[in-house]
Amino acid sequence: MLFMIIERFRNKDPKPIGERFKRQGRMMPEGVVYHASWIDPAAARCFQIMEADSVEPLEQWASRWADLADFEIVPVLTSQDYWAAQETGKNRSG
Template structure:
């Protein structure tokens, strides 16, 4: 399953976030897959697409970063799958 992870950064700690990432990597447990990410121009948010079949893997990962960022996690459905589900009700 895909998840949009929105990380909210304290802009004063951006350098700490990137330092940890460069020193230790993404810190994602096995089974949690990074797909892609985008950073807002003001460094306030990171939008990541992550994939996993077990939501507790996301929770483990969040705990690795919770001292530096606040997380919002949104389960995603593809537009194609959503259109197919809606079509059944038209």
């Protein structure tokens, strides 16, 4: 399952995150796969795509960084998967 992680840096300051990352890496629990990330031009937020079987390991991961950022974890589908599900009658909205 794919998840979009929206990470909001405390005080809009990414430096403490970067420093910890350099020292300790991503600190991801087993079963979490990192795909890619982007930082907004103002350096206030980071958007990450990660994969896990459920949200729980991502919540565990976020708790390791919670002193430096706030996290929103959103389950997402690729557009291709979404439209394929619509064709088969799964995941219909409305």
